[in-house]
Amino acid sequence: MSVLESKIPNGPLADKWTKHKNEINLVNPANKRNIDIIVVGTGLAGASASATLAELGYNVKTFCFQDSPRRAHSIAAQGGINAAKNYQGDGDSDYRLFYDTVKGGDYRSREANVYRLAEVSSNIIDQCVAQGVPFAREYGGLLDNRSFGGVLVSRTFYAKGQTGQQLLLGAYSAMNRQINRGKIQSHTRHEMMDLVLVDGKARGIIARNLVTGEIERHAAHAVVLASGGYGNVFFLSTNAMGSNVTAAWRAHRKGAYFANPCFTQIHPTCIPVSGDLQAKLTLMSESLRNDGRIWVPAKKEDAEAIRTGKLKPTDLKEEDRDYYLERRYPAFGNLVPRDVASRAAKERCDAGYGVNKTGQAVYLDFASAIERYGKEKAFSSGKKDATHEEIIKLGKEVVEAKYGNLFDMYEKITDQNPYETPMMIFPAVHYTMGGLWVDYNLMTTIPGCYAAGEANFSDHGANRLGASALMQGLADGYFVLPYTIGDYLADDIRTGPISTDSKEFEEAENAVNRQIEKLMNAKGDQPVDHFHRKLGLIMWNKCGMSRNEKELKEAIEEIRTLREDFYKNVRVTGKPDSKNQELEKAMRVADFLELGELFAKDALQRNESCGGHFREEYQTEEGEALRDDENFRYVAAWEYKGEPKDAVLHKEQLEYENIELKTRSYK
């Protein structure tokens, strides 16, 4: 039997969660008062989990590296949150959301988890509205919906282009309520440095106070990691600058298996890279694809002329444009899932049709949307014989009302007016589907250590659909983890307070101090960013949107060499016992340098193409992904054994009882 026990309850799919909730152990309210839980990360998953756990009666300690829980990177999610409310009456249901998510994930996620996600999705909306989250509404006062990539219904709830912000502030407010009640102790500007195991169970963490540099011991009966994804292994990504893998990686080193690290989402609509010194990529909401049409010049000579500035995109006649998504995928057109859209953009650019100076961009054009909306508006406002100029003017107003803030953002960054000339976009790393392996209860392979939100691998398979990350973060935090954790903690009611004086805590603290010393004493001359950038380039070029055996093997070697180089030649300025951003970065990059290698190793073993993982050797004649369900219908969970090269692969076979495995087609 596999060591990976997923603990999926028996019974029909739709009843599993209810049945499970009925059967698991509970902790009575009086005993909850004697139990401490640590939550690392205060994004949607962490903030919602800590609020609910505190509300249930547990003593919660939260940790975040930002200066306030409200700043976690969930805040940057723009588009929306899915829920199977079927308010639009377009045939949506829990099953359809479940089906779309499994299909969108290219059949590499766990059925039971995804169904549970779809099942609780409606509660999230109810909950958030009750908390005062100001979702967009229609004139009748009811909630508005929009559609997102990869689905055929409108189930996305949104708050302009700031849905993540509003949901996180909702969760943060729930946290604040518990902080005010004294049930949550919030530790900001703290970074988790290690997980502490006592008798094989997660019993606390070692954290570094980022202001004083102090290394602190914190004990608890269980530890929840909600520390987000590891997209920054690519250096350039849409993640926040501080987003890191350290918490998850340290847990991995202590025995938590790391699942599907190679499943990374490259988001198709980001603002293209402008220079070598760029530090961060900016996402433009996927909602833009509802109205924008994506194209490149149909002729190579036109593309070249545009790149050198001799030709403007607006000069190109309709027949000289290649709306490649509409051409290749007539059914979904510009609304194909993210992985498909990204790969198609890369294919065109690699073939020499890319625009921008670098040739690494495609157009996202609102001209026809402006005209269409203008005509509608002119018609509905009684101007039957409006001139072309009037129509364009009206159309621009409609587009501004829908996407104004995004257009402004684009103009601020690129200095180009997207109402007049098409936007330029290019894919960028955005989200990581992989993460710590968890069972149905969201517990990792370390007893008492849980992972929620993007930090776990669970629900999105090999590709995540738009507006599903927020859904998963809040589902895990509000509605799943607070109940499943009780099953484990029920055995801990007699344990009493956990001491931080044990040798386990001491050893963990010493190890952290040793690493800090090692980094501070490396007598190199290169800043940390130098290594991070180099790692990012290797990852992007060899483990990015398409991968092959040869390059993955090269990547593994190069990352290993870079890691050695890092410890020899890095220079960390300042002191360890004060605020020190260089040291913070160095410790994060050290972990990325290990994860990167495991990432490549994972991509190398997966001899198939699925979702965000595209292996050039495995594609159809038309260039579509070729999945291998017979041999790779499993979750790859890696066990740490020292060096990443020695990591041991464990497979969790995925069973599909309620859904038929099909070739994913959006044609």
Place this chain on the structure above:
Amino acid sequence: MGGIKTSIARKVAMALSGLFLVLFLLQHFTINFTSVVSPDTFNEISHFMGTNFLVQAILQPILIFGVIFHFVMGFILEAKNRSARSVKYGVFKGNANSSWLSRNMLISGAVVLAFLGLHFYDFWVHEMQVKYLEGDLSGLNQAGEFRYYEETVAKFAGQPIRVGLYVLAFVFLMMHLLHGFASSFQTMGVNNKYSPAIKKFTKAFAIVIPLGFVFIAIFHFINN
């Protein structure tokens, strides 16, 4: 002022006392203006105001209290505001985001306050002296006519420095009102569809009334 402790309560008290003073200003202006139109009317109203029990025993103390309250509270708030940032900026570009007027109510207020001192000395102290210390409540001069008009005119006629100070003070009062009058509505929570109109009205008031006082002073300076 011990009872008004929170920042908003203090601000509201500031706004209310300010609005009260604006009302007083309007009334004062109306009476003064009659001195331009009809000296007799001016004399009659002045005599009524100067001898009416209600005005003298109740309204006058309230007014004095209002003035003192407004400036003491102004200083308290200013002191608190300054202490909220003890390390100052190396560069502070206030003009980029706010008007000089709005940032310097203390200066315009202090000038107006200084003027009030002079004004009290000129008129009020004299009135108190005549009416209550000397006990002459008749309001008549030695010729048996009302003394108010001629006394008022005498303050301006042939007195360029005093007129100059008077004009200067009202320019500062204008500056004070240009921000303060509209601001008091915001502080009391008025911000609705009438706000643009209120803003226009307060601006007009802030300009017209002080200019009116200036006009009266110059009128008497030139004509006498």
Place this chain on the structure above:
Amino acid sequence: MKLNLKVWRQENKDAKGKFENYTIDEIHGDMSFLEMMDVLNNELVEKGIEPVEFDHDCREGICGMCSMQINGEPHGPDRRITTCQLHMRKFKNGDTITIEPFRANAFPVVKDLTVDRSAFDRIQQAGGYISVNTSGNTQDANSLPIEKESADMAFNAATCIGCGACVAACKNASAMLFTSAKVSQYALLPQGKVEATERVLNMVDQMDKEGFGNCTNTGACEIECPKGISLENIARLNREYLAASLKG
């Protein structure tokens, strides 16, 4: 372009700080202000000098982490943006740029340009929430229609990113715009009305305790707010506060 930077350096909250001058070259207009700071910092590290500490995270104008007073204005000369969205094309070759931390006694300096804005968290903790349990067993989201106009106004107030530019810009270091944004969001929604009285009293009380100055309606906060939070919210806060005080 070549730039002269005057940057505030301060070891920790108790140390005395001072301006240091740095010259930086080969800055392009397409770079963001923080990328310019990255270049400066990498140069400093290569010289073995401790780099300038500054707060930043999402770099897309939403987390509210970046601060910095740039040439006397929070988030620099451009409008409706945060420092991370400020681009170098707003500056000219040879310019001298003064970079300071946000200054207010309620925002003590942590190091260099980094300040401690936890006062904002405490204001929120005092009442910036609706006391509803997170069980999910509330009424259906659509059972209570909300007028679109109110919902939109609540949203506009709720877009505050808590960066503290309002405090930094205010000559009085007042936190009224920040506090009013949260109070307004809930005051405009039926869900928030239940606890409105207590909320506004507690939040204003906490705001005062933190040592922020008073609002004198200069309007600087609204102009400098990256999200354009309106002064209307301050009026609403005043109104809510008065009503709550009278209720008692």
